[in-house]
Amino acid sequence: MKKGGFRTILGGNIGNALTEEIQKIVRSQKSEVRSQRTPDSRLPTIDYIVAEVSSFQLESIKNFRPKVAGIVNITPDHLDRYHSFKEYGNAKARIFENQKEDDSLVLNWDDPETIRVKSEKLKVKNEKPRIFYFSRKKEVEGVYLKDGVIYCNLPPITGTVPTVPLIRADEIRIKGVHNLENAMAAAAMALLAECPIEAVIDSLREFTGLEHRLEFVRELNGVKYFNDSKGTNVGAVIKSLESFQNPIILIAGGRDKAGDFSLLRQLVRERVKVIVLIGEASEKIKRTLGDITETVRAQDLREAVSISHRMAAKGDVVMLSPACASFDMFINFEDRGRQFKQIVMEMN
Template structure:
């Protein structure tokens, strides 16, 4: 029996995929049926009608289980996984399981921050180059949902999280990319070493590797690996790759060095998006995409929802939705991208992160911080540590947003950039960002 762990999108997709292979399939979740969301309940019922054995709210121990397939959102330390690990049952993540059916090349993109923007941009470039391009993974489309329809002459662009990579053992990306590394998900990985090691599993030593030359955790990797490494830098020229200089995005990977485009031609804001664009250019050149396609898609790209997304201007007060900033490494670029004084809405689930580096940027930039969620007290304490006192907590995002607007003045930015995960109050960062936009769009101008 193939036992699938987790009844969210990836696990359900893996169960459906396993069924197509005439496997005996079991589906486990620690939640009972009534605790699943409505969509999961419907799909679970359909799978049961197709012969899937359900084990909901109870640990299933059986010698029948020959393969465990784990959804990325499930910690590997839970009892049922520990049990089968001790029984030497093979454990595979949903993404890697799906990859065993894929005959098309896979371009893998990971990093603490910028994954979704870069993956989306790379997807647009590659779709213009090859319409049979599929964007999957952490970006919202489970690989298992699409893999059987991907032709051999297609291309897979995959956003890969540390959760997806930590179970990986045999994945071979045709191009692998690490955008950056900063502390994140330490409640899951426990140590930075574990987190970094998960990220490094994306690397395929026999294929091009794209790395950020300016990232402290990647510098040693760049010098130590004997592989085809291309680098990108937002600060200085590189030996072989892409870089930003004098307001221009440049490349020296081809025989002739050239300017790809000017910064002011881009629609995405901030130095971090310069880096995302440089990484995308490097990936596309490494694959052989013509430069005219790269430039056209680059300057047409409008960014992604929930990432420094402009929402509305009301009486000179601009609202930005940066709900995807679920850690300080992502929140810092959002804050730095703001032009003018900012009223910052922040806070959320505690991932055992530190907020010092982010909060040290508040002075001279942030007028006031409006906090929600589990991390409220920790952020307040850290603000006090650095002498920033204009901070207040609220029970709901609605209240925090309305007070920020009431206190706002002409020329202010109101920025939702939580620096925390959403799961203490919301199902996802998307739900959090959509609520923020709903609140803003219902304010009277």
């Protein structure tokens, strides 16, 4: 949005807190008021707020009404807070509860739970937003992947042209199928917010990704190391495992959030060479997955990296993607990821 010329602030429940970003603007405006020399001076305005909103925050909304809303996916998470997966999905669906006919909603066509909540919640809603989709598997009204190219057919964007190619998938610098989905969702939402298509394409091509999201750390002796500490639930780890064809040594474990680790069995069988376990959930994960691949327990993260280093062969991938929260051993997932990177960079 900034590349498209819009004054934009970004905030969320992870990273920059939205309230803090707004307070910065308010303080800046007050400072500018004090320094005004003419009565005609105007304060800077904000065109868009880009907000990441958690299910926890959505539980208590009253009037929250985004002009463009999006649900990237709904996969099992925070089941230590919610009584069921359905309850968690219903909480996330509140993001479009107050939207009206001139608002837009972007959904993941490939995600069954997202489609379920859309069908159930919109069925009883009087005023419905305009609905668009993104998909890796199907040509949808919105943004989709076909033959390695991301296409857009959003009516406000394409006009009389049925489909516009945006970018080849291999031009996107961030790795992983989940990042491909994130890129398509972000593109659709930006275009619906009237961001110029050229700015969207440039951003897709230039964005290098965020720390702790399938972040490449280094290659040592032909082995590549990735920090995916933000993979704090089973669904996120599924996406990360799907991103590699090379044999994987997976470092997992931490504080369990009532995750269903059995959902990993098929991908672990197909792609994971060894699982190295840390933290409180080690025993539960071992009981669930230990019969289908070699499983080793480590006392801490440093030992887990050391074991992975010894067991890895040229061409392998070592990935920290815990499927758990970090609070049993670390301050937060950022602390866990940075410690992992430091340990990896110290190896020789």
